[in-house]
Amino acid sequence: MKYPRSPRILVAEDEKDSADILKEILGASGYEVDLAYDGEETLGKISSAFSTGSDTSENGSGYDLLILDIFMPHVSGSEILKKVKTDTRTRLLPVVMVTGLGEEKDKLEAIDAGCDDFLTKPFNFAELLTRVRSLIKMKFALDSLDSAENVIFSLARAIEAKDAYTQGHTERVSQMAVLVGERLKLGPEDADALFKGGILHDIGKIGVPDGVLNKPGKLDADEFKIIQTHPDIGARICGKLNSIKTAIPVIRYHHEKLDGTGYPDGLRGAAVPVTARIMAIVDVYDALTSTRPYRPAMPKERALSILNEESDRGWWDKEILIEFADIVNPMA
Numbered sequence: 001m002k003y004p005r006s007p008r009i010l011v012a013e014d015e016k017d018s019a020d021i022l023k024e025i026l027g028a029s030g031y032e033v034d035l036a037y038d039g040e041e042t043l044g045k046i047s048s049a050f051s052t053g054s055d056t057s058e059n060g061s062g063y064d065l066l067i068l069d070i071f072m073p074h075v076s077g078s079e080i081l082k083k084v085k086t087d088t089r090t091r092l093l094p095v096v097m098v099t100g101l102g103e104e105k106d107k108l109e110a111i112d113a114g115c116d117d118f119l120t121k122p123f124n125f126a127e128l129l130t131r132v133r134s135l136i137k138m139k140f141a142l143d144s145l146d147s148a149e150n151v152i153f154s155l156a157r158a159i160e161a162k163d164a165y166t167q168g169h170t171e172r173v174s175q176m177a178v179l180v181g182e183r184l185k186l187g188p189e190d191a192d193a194l195f196k197g198g199i200l201h202d203i204g205k206i207g208v209p210d211g212v213l214n215k216p217g218k219l220d221a222d223e224f225k226i227i228q229t230h231p232d233i234g235a236r237i238c239g240k241l242n243s244i245k246t247a248i249p250v251i252r253y254h255h256e257k258l259d260g261t262g263y264p265d266g267l268r269g270a271a272v273p274v275t276a277r278i279m280a281i282v283d284v285y286d287a288l289t290s291t292r293p294y295r296p297a298m299p300k301e302r303a304l305s306i307l308n309e310e311s312d313r314g315w316w317d318k319e320i321l322i323e324f325a326d327i328v329n330p331m332a
């Protein structure tokens with residue numbers, strides 16, 4: 001089978017002889033093989049290969065298959081499997097667990113944790129290559145589906161590029177929102193929502209006429225109503241794509257205020273999802289600290305003090321604002 005690039009396999013195996021044999025057999029079949037000899041090394045290699053924002057379909061940096069010995073020093077194969085299958089960046093990476101004969105209990109646990117296939121030692125190489133081929137085929141099919149996500153990201157950046165004053169806004173907002181999420185110890189799904197929501201939150205502006213979007217003066221009531229449609233349009237554009245489902249609440253609710261005076265739904269208090277509350281604060285901060293046609297960029301202290309006043313008025317989440325202020329202005 002022809003692949004768009006060489007498939008990359010990570011073999012995590014503490015027995016050096018087994019690891020070397022696997023590398024030789026798989027290498028001879030055209031696969032790029034990387035080896036890890038213990039649990040920590042395995043997690044380190046996976047983490048650097050799947051850093052936030054990169055994926056195999058775009059730049060070939062990730063792995064296409066993990067062959068994982070169930071018994072590994074430091075961090076066991078089962079723990080690694082759980083980590084891989086619960087992290088949104090790696091959950092689509094196929095994992096083949098290598099077990100010895102008679103390890104039925106471990107096998108059941110591995111199936112439960114989302115393992116894709118098993119190999120039993122000693123290896124049957126014909127069986128090994130057949131399984132590897134079928135899982136890699138599946139991984140490449142998933143990558144091509146996932147590139148729909150990249151198309152949407154490109155669209156968001158194209159919209160941003162139309163306006164010289166918002167250059168880099170989505171990247172900055174995305175990165176700051178993820179940092180706030182980490183401070184608040186939110187889970188991997190929320191981190192994914194914040195990263196993607198940061199890039200996509202204003203994608204609905206594609207449905208707003210340029211004359212309204214780039215009007216230098218104050219908007220009249222009708223024009224403001226048109227601007228207010230962008231969260232709903234954005235949520236509908238992205239709503240059909242499974243891989244960016246987590247970001248929909250961020251896109252739809254990033255202009256909501258906790259006192260119910262925001263848009264599009266006028267949600268109040270706890271009804272505003274935490275990811276959208278984070279995005280609202282970060283989005284306003286980035287707008288205030290960026291140059292606009294009608295005013296220069298504000299210093300961060302001034303922007304934070306405006307956000308504080310607005311938080312006292314009941315618009316923003318105070319706890320999130322405290323964490324955010326500590327990130328952007330740690331000396332204060």
Ligand SMILES: [Fe+2]
Nearest residue numbers: 201202254255
């Ligand atoms: Fe917006």
